[in-house]
Amino acid sequence: MSESSGKKGASRRQFLTSVAAVGAGAVAAGASRAATPDPLITEVQEWARATGDGVDASPYGLPIEYEGDVIRRNVEWLTADTISSINFTPIHALDGTITPQGCAFERHHSGAIALKKEDYRLMINGLVDQPLVFTYADLERFPRENHVYFCECAANSGMEWAGAQLNGAQFTHGMIHNMEYSGVSLRTLLEEAGLGAAGDLSDKWVYVEGADASSNGRSIPMEKALDDCLIAFKANGEALRKEHGYPVRLVVPGWEGNMWVKWLRRIEVMDGPVESREETSKYTDTLADGTSRKWTWVMDAKSVITSPSPQAPIAHGPGPLVITGLAWSGRGAITGVDVSLDGGISWQPARLAAPGQDKALTRFYLDINWDGSEMLLQSRARDESGYVQPTKAQLREVRGLNSIYHNNAIQTWWVKASGEAENVEVS
Amino acid sequence: MSESSGKKGASRRQFLTSVAAVGAGAVAAGASRAATPDPLITEVQEWARATGDGVDASPYGLPIEYEGDVIRRNVEWLTADTISSINFTPIHALDGTITPQGCAFERHHSGAIALKKEDYRLMINGLVDQPLVFTYADLERFPRENHVYFCECAANSGMEWAGAQLNGAQFTHGMIHNMEYSGVSLRTLLEEAGLGAAGDLSDKWVYVEGADASSNGRSIPMEKALDDCLIAFKANGEALRKEHGYPVRLVVPGWEGNMWVKWLRRIEVMDGPVESREETSKYTDTLADGTSRKWTWVMDAKSVITSPSPQAPIAHGPGPLVITGLAWSGRGAITGVDVSLDGGISWQPARLAAPGQDKALTRFYLDINWDGSEMLLQSRARDESGYVQPTKAQLREVRGLNSIYHNNAIQTWWVKASGEAENVEVS
Incomplete structure (x- = not known):
């Protein structure tokens, strides 16, 4: 992806400086085109030249082959x-x-x-x-x-x-x-x-x-x-x-x-x-x-950041980054999610994509301007009962280390400067 | 399905008289068991005797083969x-x-x-x-x-x-x-x-x-x-x-x-x-x-009864029947759906499964006690703009017969005493 080469309008927000600037506007302003012309823009592609696959009547529709990695997995x-x-x-x-x-x-x-x-x-x-x-x-x-x-x-x-x-x-x-x-x-x-x-x-x-x-x-x-x-x-x-x-x-x-x-x-x-x-x-x-x-039936409030995460590393450099994840509670609706970039030292409220629904997943987003340095990403959910998702230390204090079930502790992803992420614990 | 044979508790609602009554209660009351014992109850079935299929890690999960009929179709x-x-x-x-x-x-x-x-x-x-x-x-x-x-x-x-x-x-x-x-x-x-x-x-x-x-x-x-x-x-x-x-x-x-x-x-x-x-x-x-x-972009309020319908006939005799369908409007949320059993002469309000959402499908239900006689089933949606789904006659009055697009007229299914249904028009 080439750097932007055009003059920006004063009113323009310029969210992604790395988005390719092209076309009449850039040329009129006398700016040079991007160093390497994008063949996907400058040439007519095969998919625009020929017809695609016809409507298929009978089979159950499946994901495209390129999404073959988005599957259930076991261990x-x-x-x-x-x-x-x-x-x-x-x-x-x-x-x-x-x-x-x-x-x-x-x-x-x-x-x-x-x-x-x-x-x-x-x-x-x-x-x-x-x-x-x-x-x-x-x-x-x-x-x-x-x-x-x-x-x-x-x-x-x-x-x-x-x-x-x-x-x-x-x-x-x-x-x-x-x-x-x-x-x-x-x-x-x-x-x-x-x-x-x-x-x-x-x-x-x-x-x-x-x-x-x-x-x-x-x-x-x-x-x-x-x-x-x-x-x-x-x-x-x-x-x-x-x-x-x-x-x-x-x-x-x-x-x-x-x-x-x-x-x-x-x-x-x-x-x-x-x-x-x-x-x-x-x-x-x-x-x-x-x-x-026994009789510990309810799944308490919990959340996790799904991206970036070890299987979903950051694939770009510093700049705008969407942090997103899921939150849920067996005691009702999620009322808020906080996100920490520094392993729980400081927190900022995430944006809920929709108001929390009773006992259903809530999608949250935090849009940040990533400076390219490493992060210790965490999310912390709270629900309508007032319950706040605990740290692993808080949970262990009550429950010890023998449990298998009902671990709703705050999860930490160590996101490195490379964009890769690892599952870690912070003390 | 055998007729109920047990004495009913006075407090019991007895919604489906045709549900099979079985077991200790019926026997204690001296009632005879259903004429033909149900082998699916009285015998241990193969699926309870042997283990089933193991967890499969990789493929995208598909509907069970018995649902092979629930597919997209063309004409x-x-x-x-x-x-x-x-x-x-x-x-x-x-x-x-x-x-x-x-x-x-x-x-x-x-x-x-x-x-x-x-x-x-x-x-x-x-x-x-x-x-x-x-x-x-x-x-x-x-x-x-x-x-x-x-x-x-x-x-x-x-x-x-x-x-x-x-x-x-x-x-x-x-x-x-x-x-x-x-x-x-x-x-x-x-x-x-x-x-x-x-x-x-x-x-x-x-x-x-x-x-x-x-x-x-x-x-x-x-x-x-x-x-x-x-x-x-x-x-x-x-x-x-x-x-x-x-x-x-x-x-x-x-x-x-x-x-x-x-x-x-x-x-x-x-x-x-x-x-x-x-x-x-x-x-x-x-x-x-x-x-x-031209520029007729909005999809106006519309609804249809999905069951019973020609591909979903009533498979049982008189008694409780769930009538259900979908309603939607491009102008916002659905605020109500009425259902007619007599081709639009009389109407009764259907139950919305959830409050209407902006420009999204709404599921409606009408639970009736079907007397076994034929019906002319219709549904009529209204949206938050106050618009009410029109009859086909009303639509033709404005639009004539040359149109292909934007037919949001009330649909009629003629449900026969046999439970089978046909697409018909009522004048």
């Missing part, structure tokens, strides 16, 4: 087997807030199963007036809702408890996606079965399980079950992918992804929690003294 | 060649408001071209202080915005002027999609080039053209160019598909899709419109007397 050494493994959303390469299903992370406990709509059944049993079994067609007859929610695996950033481990926002924070769900509220189906038999609802629970071999059973307090849980059959308008629980998954807004049971087959109303494997030996938070906290 | 006789043709979003099969890129309609004038980011250049010239050429990397350095907007082809529903022609919401109304765009405002780039040289801006225009062989040039009044137009490089978070103008397209919110120039290569500030092919012989509205209206 081979992380799990022993792919049937109980994870892959990560390429958040470093995305913008906006919606996660396309095609690159939304997956976590399976016993592999993804292929379940046809015709074979789908959902049972509601236990302390209900009338146990019921719903077909998929039955579910489509109940009043529907639409909501955008983030889904974050409890283990997102889990490797980072012990220190800076994984070099890239995709790997440190990519167990998250954000989609527009369409479905029926869980409350509607519970009321259809009737909760009179359950008596006082304040101490009741529902146990939810999937149709896959793991069943992935989880206990949910009745208060949450009757609040905002969704029996979802569409995400971003279309059917859920097989790997996301086609044809039906549970959506438990703001709570850890493990509870968003895929291939949902049964909901039992109970007088207590089941204390299943998934809520005792797994998905509990072991503290410094070896005891474990 | 072969509509155009002579696929390089200047159209395919349609399967709106009859989608829910919510976001359109996944994979099934978002396409319209090409000279085929879709494959343009690499490295080869991309955007020139701004004409009445600017300094003509400039931006690389893709340059564009990424300007402050970004995110907005959800619908994009509707001016010819959407065009075949319906003459009468009920195409049997399915996908074909009558599927030249529309709705995505979350990320990009730089056109105003920002125009100000970077400097508009001092243009003098009084109130009578200035910009001419925009694409890098494909058609160039698809269109003139846009400066007022709109400086209002809400976006130089977009992401849709629903990820790169635009090749067919949607990768790597950069223009977004002209609320205005006809033809102006949303793909593979955007040049923006010229001018002292008048170009009167290009795309705004004279095409994309003008021929009236009854043979004269044509």
Whole structure:
């Protein structure tokens, strides 16, 4: 990219001095053209000479081949087997807030199963007036809702408890996606079965399980079950992918992804929690003294800078730089994000692309004039409950070093003068 | 689906009498089980016995094979060649408001071209202080915005002027999609080039053209160019598909899709419109007397019931039925949608899934108790400007029968007692 060679109008903002100045204006002012004429401007290109590809009727449209790098990725050494493994959303390469299903992370406990709509059944049993079994067609007859929610695996950033481990926002924070769900509220189906038999609802629970071999059973307090849980059959308008629980998954807004049971087959109303494997030996938070906290369902306020980051280095010299990232909270809407360039010594407010939405991703931007020196980039989110995202030191003070889940600490990227970035910890 | 056989709790709503009643409750009440036990409930299924597919790291995730029918479709006789043709979003099969890129309609004038980011250049010239050429990397350095907007082809529903022609919401109304765009405002780039040289801006225009062989040039009044137009490089978070103008397209919110120039290569500030092919012989509205209206850019308020519809018949008998559809307006937010079951004689307000957003799709629902008799289903949208979607008769009164573009008339589906639906006109 050549340096600007034209005389600037006095009123012009001259944001990027490196943008190429060309054409009649520059010539009229007697300025010389850029040293190396840009052949992409001065010659007629092939794509303007010939027709392109015709409209294709049938296949599902895919990203262009040049975006072949924007894909979910896994970490081979992380799990022993792919049937109980994870892959990560390429958040470093995305913008906006919606996660396309095609690159939304997956976590399976016993592999993804292929379940046809015709074979789908959902049972509601236990302390209900009338146990019921719903077909998929039955579910489509109940009043529907639409909501955008983030889904974050409890283990997102889990490797980072012990220190800076994984070099890239995709790997440190990519167990998250954000989609527009369409479905029926869980409350509607519970009321259809009737909760009179359950008596006082304040101490009741529902146990939810999937149709896959793991069943992935989880206990949910009745208060949450009757609040905002969704029996979802569409995400971003279309059917859920097989790997996301086609044809039906549970959506438990703001709570850890493990509870968003895929291939949902049964909901039992109970007088207590089941204390299943998934809520005792797994998905509990072991503290410094070896005891474990349980029922830590909510994903607290968190944020990460997606660019620049190790997989998205700065590709240009000093001057205007867009710093961007994502923020979210399981306790409601994000109300603000601060960004630090110096590892948390000083902070400045980022610009939210839109007002925070309830339990959904918020995109933030900070437009700076980069002086070309190294930075220790951090972001810090706060939510409508007043909660502020903690430092890793603050989190360790309470939780010790034994945890895997619920690491919502402030992340640091060391951006070097070269523009390359590394995952580091600051003390 | 078997009839309910259990005694109902008095408090229970009994929404679907046809949902199967099963299990301990029914047995304890002495009720007989459903006549034919459901093997999907009584037997352990293969998918609960064996592990499923492992986590796959690399490919872009695709819909499950059972959704192979939810695809864009074209109409072969509509155009002579696929390089200047159209395919349609399967709106009859989608829910919510976001359109996944994979099934978002396409319209090409000279085929879709494959343009690499490295080869991309955007020139701004004409009445600017300094003509400039931006690389893709340059564009990424300007402050970004995110907005959800619908994009509707001016010819959407065009075949319906003459009468009920195409049997399915996908074909009558599927030249529309709705995505979350990320990009730089056109105003920002125009100000970077400097508009001092243009003098009084109130009578200035910009001419925009694409890098494909058609160039698809269109003139846009400066007022709109400086209002809400976006130089977009992401849709629903990820790169635009090749067919949607990768790597950069223009977004002209609320205005006809033809102006949303793909593979955007040049923006010229001018002292008048170009009167290009795309705004004279095409994309003008021929009236009854043979004269044509031009500069009819805005897509007025419109709606359509997506289900039930010819491609989405009712698959069950009388009882609860979800009627759903989409509404939108190029003049701002949708404020309400009414639904008629009797061809426009009586109307009832539909429920909006969320408050209408500026120039974006709104999902509406009407939950009825269908008595099993035939219906003449219609929807009628109104927007924040006070505009109400017209009947086809009202539209013809003003516009005659010669038009192709800007048909925003109320659509009628004749739903028969069988649940099947047909595209019809009512007088």
